[in-house]
Structure formats: C-alpha cells, structure tokens
Amino acid sequence: MTDLELFYFTGKCLTLDEHPGFRKEIIEKIAADSIDWKKLVALCSSHLILPVIYLKFQSHQIIEYLPEELVEYLEGIYELNLERNNQILKQLQEVTGILNQGNIYPVYLKGAGHLLDGLYSDIGERMMGDIDFLVPEKDYLLSAKLLENEGYSMGSAFYGGDIERLKHYPRISKPDVPADLEIHRLPVAEAYQSWFNPEMIFKEKKTVPSLEGCYVLSDEHNIIHNFIHSQLGHKGHTYGIVSFRDLYDLYLLSKRSEIKQTIPEIKTKQKAIAYFVFAGKALGLNERLYPNNNFSSWLFIKKHDLNLSSKAFYYSHRTIIYITNRIIIGFTSQILKSFYSRKMRQSVISRISNRQWRRAHLHSYKI
Numbered sequence: 001m002t003d004l005e006l007f008y009f010t011g012k013c014l015t016l017d018e019h020p021g022f023r024k025e026i027i028e029k030i031a032a033d034s035i036d037w038k039k040l041v042a043l044c045s046s047h048l049i050l051p052v053i054y055l056k057f058q059s060h061q062i063i064e065y066l067p068e069e070l071v072e073y074l075e076g077i078y079e080l081n082l083e084r085n086n087q088i089l090k091q092l093q094e095v096t097g098i099l100n101q102g103n104i105y106p107v108y109l110k111g112a113g114h115l116l117d118g119l120y121s122d123i124g125e126r127m128m129g130d131i132d133f134l135v136p137e138k139d140y141l142l143s144a145k146l147l148e149n150e151g152y153s154m155g156s157a158f159y160g161g162d163i164e165r166l167k168h169y170p171r172i173s174k175p176d177v178p179a180d181l182e183i184h185r186l187p188v189a190e191a192y193q194s195w196f197n198p199e200m201i202f203k204e205k206k207t208v209p210s211l212e213g214c215y216v217l218s219d220e221h222n223i224i225h226n227f228i229h230s231q232l233g234h235k236g237h238t239y240g241i242v243s244f245r246d247l248y249d250l251y252l253l254s255k256r257s258e259i260k261q262t263i264p265e266i267k268t269k270q271k272a273i274a275y276f277v278f279a280g281k282a283l284g285l286n287e288r289l290y291p292n293n294n295f296s297s298w299l300f301i302k303k304h305d306l307n308l309s310s311k312a313f314y315y316s317h318r319t320i321i322y323i324t325n326r327i328i329i330g331f332t333s334q335i336l337k338s339f340y341s342r343k344m345r346q347s348v349i350s351r352i353s354n355r356q357w358r359r360a361h362l363h364s365y366k367i
Contacts, residue, residue: 108133134186
C-alpha cells in the first residue's frame with residue numbers, strides 16, 4: 001500500500017464497527033501479505049492511536065491473524081496506556097480536590113474531559129498528553145497558586161511575557177504524577193473568543209457523574225472545540241494535515257450530537273465543513289458524518305492527499321506557509337510592536353536568546 005492508501009485503510013480500521021464487510025477485507029490483505037506492519041505501526045504511533053487500533057482488532061477477532069510479535073507489542077502499548085490513564089484519573093481527582101478547596105470548579109477539556117465523560121469504550125483507548133482545564137478568569141492565577149502550593153511547578157519552557165494575558169498558564173508539573181497541567185483562562189486563542197468563549201462554555205457545561213466538583217464541555221461544544229483545536233489552533237486547515245486522534249474523538253462525539261447542528265455556532269463555516277467532510281472520507285463514513293461538500297472541502301482533501309503522495313509538495317507547501325505565517329507575518333509584526341511596547345520587546349529578546357525556544361521553534365517546522 002502507498003502512504004495514501006495506508007492512511008485511508010487506517011481510518012476504516014478505527015470505524016470497524018460501522019463496516020461489517022471490512023473485517024473480511026483486512027483478513028484477506030493479511031493473508032496476501034499486502035500490509036506493511038512497520039509502516040502501519042509508525043503511522044498509528046505518530047497519530048497516537050495504537051491502543052484503539054489494538055482494541056478494534058481485538059473486538060472484531062482480527063488480532064488472531066496478526067503476527068505474534070506485533071500482537072505482543074500492541075498489547076504492551078495498550079497495557080501501559082491503560083495504567084497511565086488510570087493514574088491520570090487519580091490525578092484528576094487530586095487536582096479537583098485541591099481546586100475545590102479554593103471554591104474553584106474546573107471544566108476539563110479535550111482528552112481529560114472525554115475520559116471523565118465516558119466517551120471511550122475502554123479507559124485505555126485514548127492516549128493523552130497533558131491535562132487541560134478551564135477556570136473563570138478571577139480564579140486563573142489562584143488555581144496556579146493552589147496547585148503550586150501542592151508541589152506543582154513551572155517548567156523551563158516559559159519564555160517571558162504577561163502571564164495574566166496568556167491563553168493558559170505555563171505548563172506545570174510535579175515528579176510523582178503522570179501528566180502536566182495547563183490551566184486555561186480561555187478555551188481557545190483570543191481570535192475565536194467572539195464565537196467560542198468561557199461564558200458560553202460555563203453556561204452549558206455538564207456535570208461529571210464519576211467525579212464531583214468538576215465539569216466537562218457539552219457535546220456540541222466539544223465538537224466545536226475539536227474543530228478549533230485541530231484546524232485553526234494547530235493550522236490543520238492551512239497545512240492540509242489532520243490527526244487521527246482528533247478524528248476519532250470527533251467520530252465518537254458525532255454519536256452523541258449531530259455535527260451539522262454545530263455549524264450555526266461556528267464563524268469559520270467553510271473551514272469547519274471542509275474538516276467535517278474530510279473526517280467522513282478519512283474514516284470511511286463519507287456523507288454519514290456530514291452530508292454537504294463545498295469547494296473548501298475539495299481543496300482540503302486535495303492538499304491532504306498531495307501531502308501523503310508527494311514529498312516535494314509536502315515540503316514546498318509547508319515551507320511557504322511557515323515562512324509566510326511565522327517569519328514574515330508573525331515575527332515582523334512582533335518586532336515592529338517591540339519598538340513601542342516594552343513588554344513585547346522583553347518577550348522577543350527573552351525568546352530569541354533562549355536556546356530551548358530556538359530548538360523548539362525549529363522542531364515545530366520539522367514535524
């Protein structure tokens with residue numbers, strides 16, 4: 001299989017429950033030795049979906065057809081992730097308790113929120129990075145102080161600036177817990193606050209039956225947040241790149257709330273439609289996930305497919321966007337602003353002189 005074929009094959013593996021005949025197709029491909037297992041594992045690993053692939057193969061009795069060494073590897077990854085997520089659930093209970101002592105009731109976002117909300121069929125299904133949660137602005141700095149009093153501390157990746165105006169507090173961590181914490185005063189970047197903001201979220205937040213003293217997003221808001229995080233915050237729409245982890249979350253959320261109902265709530269409608277249409281194609285669901293195509297979705301699919309089928313396109317397209325957005329628009333505007341803003345000047349100098357920042361910035365291009 002080509003990289004492009006492998007991508008769409010993997011998407012259908014994630015939604016095996018929706019494709020009764022796909023199990024037979026997979027078994028036939030295994031028998032014909034037409035699956036490059038190393039490439040499949042590499043793809044699923046980079047998209048953080050190895051545990052869910054293992055569970056899908058297991059629940060559909062495909063696991064017995066896989067090479068024994070591969071089964072052991074997938075099972076090992078799943079078991080490690082299951083243990084980590086159980087530890088994260090304990091950490092969430094601890095963090096919630098600390099915040100509740102200050103009369104703060106967090107709204108957990110993304111993976112942590114989904115885990116608490118029972119979105120997944122198995123606790124070990126979702127691979128998680130850090131724990132994100134939203135608090136009212138008046139509780140933003142107090143939340144950090146309460147957690148720092150309990151042993152959490154800021155890492156070395158903060159490069160200066162006005163903490164009070166950041167979307168989220170610099171990441172904090174402590175040695176004896178599995179996940180770092182990000183305390184949000186805003187759910188998304190300020191550019192999207194006019195149509196997705198804390199007031200909206202707090203108004204429709206859901207209680208968590210499994211853990212008192214905290215909340216999660218409503219199902220509809222989770223879909224909107226998924227789109228913003230994947231396609232706007234991480235520039236997925238611009239680059240023509242998506243994460244299977246985000247797509248799988250979107251697929252599960254679509255079982256709770258119709259995706260098309262979110263469109264009136266989204267300002268960047270054409271980009272949202274493109275994402276939802278592509279998600280249907282990537283997961284082998286086509287119009288069952290979102291019924292209407294548009295030019296933006298056609299263009300997005302073309303960019304995505306060219307990224308996978310042509311390295312020349314991938315690197316040239318990425319380089320042009322990176323230079324335009326990060327250097328010409330981003331850096332130039334910040335440098336100009338630094339001439340009349342002392343805070344911006346200090347922030348620019350702090351970042352440029354920090355070796356870790358330079359290394360992280362270069363890495364952001366390489367990936």
